[in-house]
Amino acid sequence: MKKDYPVPASFLERETEVKKSRFIARVAPVGSRDEVKDWLEKAHQDHPDARHICWAYQVGRPGSAAEAAMNDDGEPSGTAGKPILSVIQHKDMGDVLVMVIRYFGGIKLGAGGLVRAYAGAAESVLSEVGRVVHKPLSAANITMGFADEQPLRHWCDMNAAELDSVTYGASVAARVLVPEDQAEVFSAFCDAHKLDYSFET
Template structure:
């Protein structure tokens, strides 16, 4: 299943009543990558009062996982509005961090919700996206003489080697676009590869 994902990190800045809201949106295929972006934002803006965030992992139509944090802002005024924007943008595997520098003027709960929503909205509108290609994993056992051909075939179909092991044969775990996976059994039987479908 293919769906849109961020193509590159995008950063925007928004100011309201002297409070600065710096929004970052980037590709995050898993929670670990999302948390990495958060710590990057914290190290770049260590003196900011809040680093609020939300992420949406997997297909945006039925996200595998979603989470958010108000990071010290009143409950429901930051993480939830950020997540809300993500849920309406149709982009998956995305982490959005909004960094806030307090400007001395209180915005009130409604004002905060609007400010965090606007910051998130702005960065998502400027975010470059690309299609995620659904991949399928297989394990192939083949003779050493076949390894070069296998690598060549993977290059042609935009596949990749995930893991490789050498014993009396070469055992290769590969990942190929689902659109190409249908042709693999034919190539395997033609070449004498032992093809196992990864669980």
């Protein structure tokens, strides 16, 4: 059984200043590399004159993320992406992207100063962003009579399940996203109502 884990509740931006350099940190919830790309493109559109846009992300459960990556975007190797990623990992959060946009202020910070500045910027935004719990979902396909749709909708509302799609024909076909920890309860509901269902693998 996959564990629930916290993910960012929303997009958030915070700005810090270190020796006249501006560090604009953004956090965003992401579920795939494509979403990461979209957020990075937006950052480049919003800040075309920034000297660096460094970032790190991890998708999946903290500690065993399915995917993680980082980028120093021209800063000395290991001084930007890596400190951002280590703050993410320390926060025990999944499905998260942190971008730090830097406007150079004319004073060089040195490698240690950069590490502290990027880690501090990541910390400033991650410590303030709201968290929601990501519950792994299982998808189930159901075929049922018209009279069964309302009880199913009611069950979904009561059990944090989501009716993903409904198709009407001779009978009603539905796809339901069920929290994994409710899968057995869902099966019992279907059996009690004599619904034809199967979980997608």
